[in-house]
Amino acid sequence: MDGYFRVTKIEPRKLWLEGYMGIKGTVSPVSVSTGISSMCKVGWVINLELGKSWKMLECGNVYPR
Template structure:
């Protein structure tokens, strides 16, 4: 979905282009803000997206993107993997089948 959206971005010279993994930090209808996962830039946005994309995304997800900025607006130029982070699934405890066997 994000890939198809990126193909519709304007083909022009952008003032700034950033590439890498980003963490979704804020979501509004039709807009996303992201932080660089491995860099120092925070709150890049608003990134123009479809309402469908913004309704499906969740804060904390990691997405590989190439972003272009033009006149204060950010556009998705390319996209890669999306990693849905679900805090409920993250656990440092051993799985129950290992605890039962004392492993």
């Protein structure tokens, strides 16, 4: 799955995302590194490609709120 997602919740090594710009529903939790989860902010919109187990495969643009 790929597209734009809004960050709705953050925990260490996990992001909760909701669809944005045409993608419906929520995707959660997505496994990320500690570095990524510590830098992200709730409300950011991120262009992602996600694999079957909700792991980040590729990241594009990030838009702060």
